[in-house]
Amino acid sequence: MSNPFEDENGTYRVLVNEENQHSLWPSWIGVPAGWTVVFGEDTRQACLTYIEENWTDIRPASLVAALAG
Numbered sequence: 615m616s617n618p619f620e621d622e623n624g625t626y627r628v629l630v631n632e633e634n635q636h637s638l639w640p641s642w643i644g645v646p647a648g649w650t651v652v653f654g655e656d657t658r659q660a661c662l663t664y665i666e667e668n669w670t671d672i673r674p675a676s677l678v679a680a681l682a683g
Contacts, residue, residue: 625654625655626639626641626656627641627654628652628653628661629651629652630649630650633674634671641654
């Protein structure tokens with residue numbers, strides 16, 4: 615079995631957790647607790663593009679808040 619996270623022909627979603635961390639997620643696998651779908655179902659490349667455009671600060675949200683306050 616190949617890695618389902620690297621299937622160029624698969625469909626994916628983009629998930630985000632409470633720390634604003636993003637994850638590429640195969641659409642046929644259930645969404646784990648603590649994560650929310652913010653994009654997809656779409657191609658792997660479309661999801662990766664979404665992540666690149668929307669997750670510009672990879673620091674956890676709690677760290678960003680601590681440094682700001």
